Amino acid sequence: MITIKNLHAEIEGKEILRGLNLEINKGEIHAIMGPNGSGKSTLANVLAGNENFEITKGEVNFEGKDLLDMAPEDRAREGLFLAFQYPIEIPGISNNVFLKTAINELRKYHGQEEITPKEFLELIKEKSSLLGMDSSLINRSVNQGFSGGEKKRNEILQLLMLNPKLALLDETDSGLDIDALKIVAEGVNRFKNENNAVLVVTHYQRLLDYIVPDFVHVLYKGRIIKSGDKNLALELEEKGYDWLKETEAELA
């Protein structure tokens, strides 16, 4: 689904991603872990098309297309979705209008008919109840005045509404209470099928009990320094990152 080769990216002249390689096939769940500031969010945002980052080297192939060549909206309409670590508030635009517009733009892009108000209402009712969200949230402005947990849930609501091919979840678990974590993980699992893929960024093994990864990678100083299966997450939980830092030194 996505192949990332030797990706280098910098911000304000500071190199954050320093030769990152990663391949995700359809049907797979990958987890990325790593210390604060190692570049996890940077990776997610570079993939989603955040123009603050400058890509200095490398390539990303997404479903046969050059991802880095596309505008953020085209990446989304090609099937990439980023659940933000820090979702943005948009006062004055209701979730309703926001989601309807997004869905219709997606449909237009793929030459499909616009969603009818009835279809939309049914879809959003179904998805929001799945996530245990109060239906009044949808008439409120996007993320405005939402609690931390509500914002994260709202990201997953958008994910379920837009049904992308590849979902990047950047610390969706942070700020969620234990019950909410289960509900959100359940939502992600419902989304997941053999034709799509998920990349979760997290600091905690706990989330991976619910969203079980096929692969776990450790990102450190802008590179993946170790990959393994779900047991790697358990090992990290136990040992931290120090034992891996030598590997980084060797790679460098």
Add this chain to the structure above:
Amino acid sequence: MEEKNMKTKKWYSQNFIEFEKKLNGQAGSEFHKVRKSALSEFENLPFPTLKTEDWKYTNIKPILKQNFTPAQNAAPVKVTKELVSNYKMDGFLCDYLVFVNGIYDKDLSCLSEAAKGIIVDSLGNLLKKNSDLVLNKIAKLAEIENPFNALNTAYAVDGTVVYVPKNVVVEKPIQVIFLNGSDDENVLITPRNLIIAEENSQVKLIFNYEGISSKPYFTNTVTEVYTSKNAVIELNKIQNEDNNSFHIEKTQIYQEDGSNFTHSSISFGGLIARNDINSMLDGENVECNYYGLYLANESRHVDHHTFVDHAKPNSVSNELYKGILDDSGHGVFSGKILVRQNAQKTNAYQSNKSVLLSPESQVDTKPQLEIYADDVKCSHGATVGHLDDEAKYYIRSRGIPVELANSMLITAFANDVLENIKIPELREKLNHMIFEKLHRVEV
């Protein structure tokens, strides 16, 4: 310049002779004395220049360069009902008044039988009847501050009069549609409006100023508003003059104890548009709200000038003006708050926010606080910015194209003002007009 101004003055003074002839006998009336005295004030007052403090950001030279024929002296303009229906609010069965170049058109208007002593009529009709109500109130509130105000009074023959008696609540908004411009000549349009809400009464008004010709014209209007004890008035002004034309309005509001006045100024058109909005809070527990949303794109200039005069204790005023500037548009906001010595426990807020959509657009903002009471809460603030890049990225990351993302952020920006407009159909229409005027995709 002075030479040129003399010519401008001469033009309007000479036209007055013909104007008087057309008054059909009314030239001997009581009100005509007011007109004549205003004309002599017009002749004596200097036109403001960029050196005049209250006009330092607004250059009026382009208005003085042209001769505008007072509408009364000009050939009448024919307007069809179909055209009127473009501007009428849907769902309004009645009442609406239509003025063509400031002159009331009975056939195009729709007035239900006046019930409960409510008067909704044209100034022209009421002056013909020598209405005491009008004669006692008109030109008593709005002082002549500059030649434009004087010119309006000198040529005041028609306009809207709304009178709501004590304890009467007018449920449906009253719409007033001014259709302005002539394809034959450059016209001067001088509506004179008078709104009186007696004790405990309530009324909502929508004033539309719409350009119907691209030949330059000059709308120069004055509106006087009496808000009696505990009365509630909502005045929504939508200024959508033609982009080649000029618009100046002075609105003067008087508020008594417990009254609540809200003015929303939505400004879309005009090459130069200037709004003076002044309230005298001559009572306790008064609430005065001013909202404004102005769009200046192409090379248009929009100026809002407010003055809130707190004369008595325990009142609240609240101003929020937001500007959207594109191309080489220029927005001006100047807001003065005066809290007199006696006006303890005053709360006065003022905010002006602008978003610049292009590098050539510009804003000037000037808050002025004069506070002579010690126990007051006053605040003012001004911000100028661009559409938020982070928010834009977030929206785009959901598959929404950049143009539409920008439009969403414009809607979001305008929402603070539009959400205060309590008439849903109007709000929707205004949102639509924003994008039509900016030539941008609508959300």
